[in-house]
Amino acid sequence: MIDSTQMVKKVFTQKSGRVETNKGEVYYNTLFAKAKQRLKTLRAQEPLKDIDMMDIIDSEGINRRDFMKWVSATTATLMLPPMFAPLVAEATELMNRVPVIWIELQDCAGNSEALLRSSAPTVDDLLFDVLSLEFHETLQACAGFDADKQLEEAVEHFKGKYLLFVEGAIPMGMNGQYGTIGASGETFHEHLMRMSKDAAAVVAVGTCATFGGIPAAAPNPTGAVGVMDLVKGKPVVNIPACPANPANMVGVILHFVLTGQIPELDSLLRPKFAFGYRIHDNCERRAHFDAGEFVEEWGDEGAKNNFCLYKVGCKGPMTFNNCSIVRYNEGTNWPIGVGRGCIGCSEPDFWDKYAYERPMANAKIKAPTGGVEKTVDEFGLGLLTATAVGIGVHAVASIVAGKKSNEGEEK
Amino acid sequence: MAQKHLVIDPITRIEGHLRIEAIIDENNVVTDAYSSSTMFRGIEEILKGRDPRDCGLLAMRICGVCTGTHYQRSIEAVEHAFNITIPKNARLVRNLIQGALYLHDHIVHFYHLHALDWVDITEALKADPKATVAEAQKWASVSGHRPWNANEDVYAAVQERVTKYVKQGRLGIFGNAYWGSKGFKLTPEQNLIGLSHYLDALELQRDLAKMMAIFGGKNPHPQSFVVGGVTCVQDIKNPARIAEFKQILKRGQKFTKEAYLPDVYMAGTMYADEALEGIGGGIGNYMSYGDFRLDDTSFYESAKLFPSGIVKNRDLSKVFDIDQTKITEDVTHSWYEGATNLHPFDGVTKPNYTGFGKKEDNVAYLDTTKKYSWIKSPLYNDERMEVGPLARMIVGVARGDERISKYVTTFLKNGNLPTKVLFSTVGRTAARAIETELMADVMMEWVDELASNVAHGDLSTWTEFNFDNVSKEAQGYGMAEAPRGGLGHWIKIKDGKVVNYQAVVPSTWNAAPRDYKGRMGAYESSLVGTKVANPDQPLEILRTVHSFDPCIACAVHIIDTNGKELGVYKVDPIGGTSRA
Numbered sequence A: 001m002i003d004s005t006q007m008v009k010k011v012f013t014q015k016s017g018r019v020e021t022n023k024g025e026v027y028y029n030t031l032f033a034k035a036k037q038r039l040k041t042l043r044a045q046e047p048l049k050d051i052d053m054m055d056i057i058d059s060e061g062i063n064r065r066d067f068m069k070w071v072s073a074t075t076a077t078l079m080l081p082p083m084f085a086p087l088v089a090e091a092t093e094l095m096n097r098v099p100v101i102w103i104e105l106q107d108c109a110g111n112s113e114a115l116l117r118s119s120a121p122t123v124d125d126l127l128f129d130v131l132s133l134e135f136h137e138t139l140q141a142c143a144g145f146d147a148d149k150q151l152e153e154a155v156e157h158f159k160g161k162y163l164l165f166v167e168g169a170i171p172m173g174m175n176g177q178y179g180t181i182g183a184s185g186e187t188f189h190e191h192l193m194r195m196s197k198d199a200a201a202v203v204a205v206g207t208c209a210t211f212g213g214i215p216a217a218a219p220n221p222t223g224a225v226g227v228m229d230l231v232k233g234k235p236v237v238n239i240p241a242c243p244a245n246p247a248n249m250v251g252v253i254l255h256f257v258l259t260g261q262i263p264e265l266d267s268l269l270r271p272k273f274a275f276g277y278r279i280h281d282n283c284e285r286r287a288h289f290d291a292g293e294f295v296e297e298w299g300d301e302g303a304k305n306n307f308c309l310y311k312v313g314c315k316g317p318m319t320f321n322n323c324s325i326v327r328y329n330e331g332t333n334w335p336i337g338v339g340r341g342c343i344g345c346s347e348p349d350f351w352d353k354y355a356y357e358r359p360m361a362n363a364k365i366k367a368p369t370g371g372v373e374k375t376v377d378e379f380g381l382g383l384l385t386a387t388a389v390g391i392g393v394h395a396v397a398s399i400v401a402g403k404k405s406n407e408g409e410e411k
Numbered sequence B: 001m002a003q004k005h006l007v008i009d010p011i012t013r014i015e016g017h018l019r020i021e022a023i024i025d026e027n028n029v030v031t032d033a034y035s036s037s038t039m040f041r042g043i044e045e046i047l048k049g050r051d052p053r054d055c056g057l058l059a060m061r062i063c064g065v066c067t068g069t070h071y072q073r074s075i076e077a078v079e080h081a082f083n084i085t086i087p088k089n090a091r092l093v094r095n096l097i098q099g100a101l102y103l104h105d106h107i108v109h110f111y112h113l114h115a116l117d118w119v120d121i122t123e124a125l126k127a128d129p130k131a132t133v134a135e136a137q138k139w140a141s142v143s144g145h146r147p148w149n150a151n152e153d154v155y156a157a158v159q160e161r162v163t164k165y166v167k168q169g170r171l172g173i174f175g176n177a178y179w180g181s182k183g184f185k186l187t188p189e190q191n192l193i194g195l196s197h198y199l200d201a202l203e204l205q206r207d208l209a210k211m212m213a214i215f216g217g218k219n220p221h222p223q224s225f226v227v228g229g230v231t232c233v234q235d236i237k238n239p240a241r242i243a244e245f246k247q248i249l250k251r252g253q254k255f256t257k258e259a260y261l262p263d264v265y266m267a268g269t270m271y272a273d274e275a276l277e278g279i280g281g282g283i284g285n286y287m288s289y290g291d292f293r294l295d296d297t298s299f300y301e302s303a304k305l306f307p308s309g310i311v312k313n314r315d316l317s318k319v320f321d322i323d324q325t326k327i328t329e330d331v332t333h334s335w336y337e338g339a340t341n342l343h344p345f346d347g348v349t350k351p352n353y354t355g356f357g358k359k360e361d362n363v364a365y366l367d368t369t370k371k372y373s374w375i376k377s378p379l380y381n382d383e384r385m386e387v388g389p390l391a392r393m394i395v396g397v398a399r400g401d402e403r404i405s406k407y408v409t410t411f412l413k414n415g416n417l418p419t420k421v422l423f424s425t426v427g428r429t430a431a432r433a434i435e436t437e438l439m440a441d442v443m444m445e446w447v448d449e450l451a452s453n454v455a456h457g458d459l460s461t462w463t464e465f466n467f468d469n470v471s472k473e474a475q476g477y478g479m480a481e482a483p484r485g486g487l488g489h490w491i492k493i494k495d496g497k498v499v500n501y502q503a504v505v506p507s508t509w510n511a512a513p514r515d516y517k518g519r520m521g522a523y524e525s526s527l528v529g530t531k532v533a534n535p536d537q538p539l540e541i542l543r544t545v546h547s548f549d550p551c552i553a554c555a556v557h558i559i560d561t562n563g564k565e566l567g568v569y570k571v572d573p574i575g576g577t578s579r580a
Helices: A005-013 A025-044 A053-059 A064-077 A082-097 A111-118 A123-130 A146-159 A188-197 A206-211 A246-259 A286-290 A376-384 A391-403 B043-047 B052-060 B069-082 B088-117 B129-141 B151-168 B188-216 B233-237 B240-269 B272-277 B387-397 B402-414 B427-457 B508-510 B521-526 B541-547
Strands: A097-103 A132-135 A164-166 A201-205 A236-239 A365-366 A373-375 B004-008 B018-024 B030-037 B286-288 B291-293 B305-306 B308-309 B329-332 B377-380 B473-482 B485-494 B497-504
Touching: A025 A082, A025 A097, A025 A201, A025 A246, A025 B508, A064 A082, A064 A111, A082 A111, A082 A123, A082 A132, A097 A111, A097 A146, A097 A188, A097 A365, A097 B188, A111 A206, A111 A246, A111 B188, A111 B508, A123 B151, A123 B188, A132 A146, A132 B069, A132 B473, A132 B497, A146 A391, A146 B004, A146 B402, A164 A188, A164 A206, A164 A246, A164 B521, A188 B004, A201 A206, A201 A246, A206 B305, A236 B286, A286 B043, A391 B233, B004 B541, B018 B521, B018 B541, B030 B521, B043 B497, B052 B069, B069 B088, B069 B473, B069 B485, B088 B188, B088 B240, B088 B427, B088 B541, B129 B151, B151 B188, B188 B240, B188 B521, B240 B272, B240 B427, B272 B427, B272 B497, B286 B387, B305 B387, B387 B402, B387 B485, B402 B427, B485 B508
Parallel strands: A097 A132, A097 A164, A164 A201, A201 A236
Antiparallel strands: A365 A373, B004 B018, B018 B030, B286 B308, B291 B305, B329 B377, B473 B485, B485 B497
16 A cells, blocks of 8 residues: 555655746747637637626626636636736636536545535536536436436537536446446446547546546555546546645636637646646745744644644645645635645545655655665665755755755755 | 336435335325445445554545545544544534534535425526515514515526526526426425525535635545644634634524525425325434534543434334444345344445346336345344434434424424424425524534633644554444434554444435345335326425435445455444443
8 A cells, every 4th residue: 555665766856847837929829819719719609608797797796807806817827828818708708608517427526516616707607607517417406317318418419519527436347337327227437438429528527537536545446447547539637636626627618618629738637737836836834844844743833833744744745736826615725724734635546655644754665775664754864965855855854954954856 | 007117317416326216106106115326436445454544534535525524433433442532622623614514514405405306496487576575584584584685686686597597598407307397386486585595505605615624624525633633723723714714604594594494494384284294204213323522521421412312113202322232234135245134343245236137128127126225224223213414303302402402392383383294304304404503503602612712722632642552452433423314433443554444324324225124214215105296207206315315425335345354343332432
């Protein structure tokens, strides 16, 4: 269950994955022209719902200035320069031209719940006006055959045009029979393949749909896998985290509306606009890490002073996600804010690699040179004279030296 | 054909994957029903071999709706095993996060998962907004309140918005539903009130969830509980945080009193005939494990907001204490092998998926004479039980609990309803609303208690323990309540690792299939006798099943795919010490 030597070594020596945010004038000008053309085409399409964004904004009791503020924040979230703001505003209005079908497989409905917490646009707007949500089991009024019919009708009507959102893993053990849906007893696997066949793109929401998540945690009793392991020959976007942040769900749809394409993805098919950030790089407690000030035990003096949570198991240094910027529930709080630390929930296999109460540094591993198992801290100390190797060492060095240590290589 | 065999799969507006099959007679009355869960993950198996301190985070993922409850139960099981009593601040923070969950969950359940079984949206469009104001006033005044919305322009705007939505032709999640069914009994004005509150509650629930994020970091899946206490010391120290919490709570309390309860009075009155007939009544045995500690003695010694106990055969004059050793699990009709009617931790659990029975016209039917669900059938002292808000209220009243009795009696008195109305689908839904009001009120006291405790200089949030010493060999359980009913997590630890982990959850009790004697589970039993207005639109079946607030991902998780023995585990009665 505990990670392999190679994995730990990689984690502790990798450079920051911060993406290059500025792609240059030529790139943006081309994209701008393309997005403009795309929106023009969309507008010419028969609307699924005829909405007036300003009407909605008024009904929400907010004014145009607030809306534009949200638009510029969202433009920044999507890693686009300010010149795109008017296009993002327009895209919001045209969002319902892109129908969304949401299916649930081996899930806990956590991502559906997260969608219900969407604040911008607000959830009632999403359901009634902004989104064209054609099917969603947890909210669907009808059931049984009528629900099946509704789903099939939507797939048929929007052949090749809809975004398929998938929540939950797919159990492949026992011929997929750990999960069946519908009167015919179709397995989750068959259901996913049928629904994704005619989708414009498939969006896997949450860590179960992306990487298998909790059902796939060791020993993976049901042989659970993620969407990208099964759906081929079709764009797949992964929005991991447990649950995924609704801001990133809306972001992916907006991007699709804006460009007709899925956003730029990293090697794990995660949109770079959201997963190009390392939690640690934007953490509000980062200064304490650099100063070597750590919470050593829950509820200690360090905890009362917002010190760094690395030594009580925070996985911020190994985790890519924008939670340190967007936070959760309309920015109310986030796991590091609440003094617990990050469990690495947007990373593959995080249940087996990351999600434990002690730091990676305390994981017993064998040094690359062999010998007895040591913790990463001990392992790091041994190597310190040869080369600085990153976080584990950094944290230890801060303590050992009792003062602000040298900058680690991750900077 | 005299009989019809209905298959409803998927049951929507629930958590998880549930199938209901019902047999109806020539008068469209349900004579037989079968409840089956069709999804399975195996989380307990995944927990084995891990550090017990990490179990809470994994166990929480059993469910994204009652998120936080499994987290707390799991952590309490470990604390019980380690004999740790958490500090006062930690107890209050946990109570507040759980309380916020009840408030959020019950409101979302009533309006977004259940309301469309009572409210016909298309009828709401015919309502007169002015008459709607009068109607809203009428129901709010039942308990002496002003209505949540008394402005006819707001009702008119809701109509306008939905009319526009309907005219556009793409009904999305509201499409293909049972609109116009004779099973809907509300007037157009009443439907408009319901619809309007559906929208208001969508907005409100977003805020209510923030209460859990304030002290929990995020929702769903909060992250601030640890074995020994909580981590959110910064947030309880901050008066602005406490004030923010209280402000949201106040709004939730107001909505509960001005919209939720009046709507339940309204629906209860319009469906009173069915309620008095006992439609949806079910088993008639009610069990509550008890929850929400009110003092700082150890978990199983504290006074609780909800007392524990069992009421049998709807007889409120007797309450039985719970002796946990009397819980057994039966797998006669579940997709597992093994001897039947054993204590959950003395038994052997082997999967034995036998699939569906006959298949006709692309419909696969459950093989109901044999095995037909991933859910086991738990029994208490060889009897079937119902758990949930109704069970908590009934046990509370039977125990003579002052607070609970007051809320229940007031509700019945105001609504001019006899006690027996509780033993029905309407009663189950009403009990949830009564509990929501009680919870909102008591949470106000807890917030003040927390603020005052912190103001007096107590910043302790964690009880220290020596993990290496206490985790050599230990076992314990967290047995308390979730929004949907009694929830227990059991853990056995050796050399710092989990060697056995089990959870018996509310929907296991309620959604279970038949047992070895052929006795029905709570969903199944409650459906018998229900008349369906139109067999092609099984609205009445949905209404009763939804009244339990099904949470199926929770109900199914105990398995060992390799067919290994899950091991032997002895459980001591509640209140006893079960540490090895």
